[in-house]
Amino acid sequence: MIQDKKKPLQPLTVNCFHCHTKEITVNYVFSSGRYSRKNNWGYWTENEEYENKWICDDCLVKLYRSHKWEFRRLIHTKKKQALFRQYIMKGIIDGQAEAVFITNVSIPARLAKKKKTK
Template sequence: MEKKCFKCKKKIILKYVLSKKGYSLKNNWDYWTENPKHENKFICNSCLLDLYYNDKGKYLEEVKNNKKRRIFTAYVYNKTIS
């Protein structure tokens, strides 16, 4: 499935995950923020990394769930988001 990043408008290809029987959530901004106003907003890996490394305050403000923060950090360090 193809989507566009809501920040930079770059094309994102969402991969289908057989074990979840659905598309990957790593680029779904609503998944990270758990905010209904971000429903159907997608963010590319470059913008995710920029937010994580260069705008930590905004990242912490938007991603409030500690479990999701740990998952996000693991994705960054394991290069799942690269």
């Protein structure tokens, strides 16, 4: 009998450093041998100052959808920006962000208006 079996590590429960209200559960990833870096702000910014700072999905989505220039300034590596976008589009980072641009004009009406002006 093997007594040396690895026990699964317990998930971390941390608070979002940005909004201070959300609790985040960070799971251990066996294939990489470390905790998931999806919510690790130090991973995205590549800044050692933020290495142990965790950010919730809602704050990440809000940054991406509402503050594009800040997103590009903070996450300056093109590879990380592309990965971040893929995580948002595939729903891996799944948060709620308020709509920034709300208008009563539907998209087809705006396109028709554009074609008339040309």
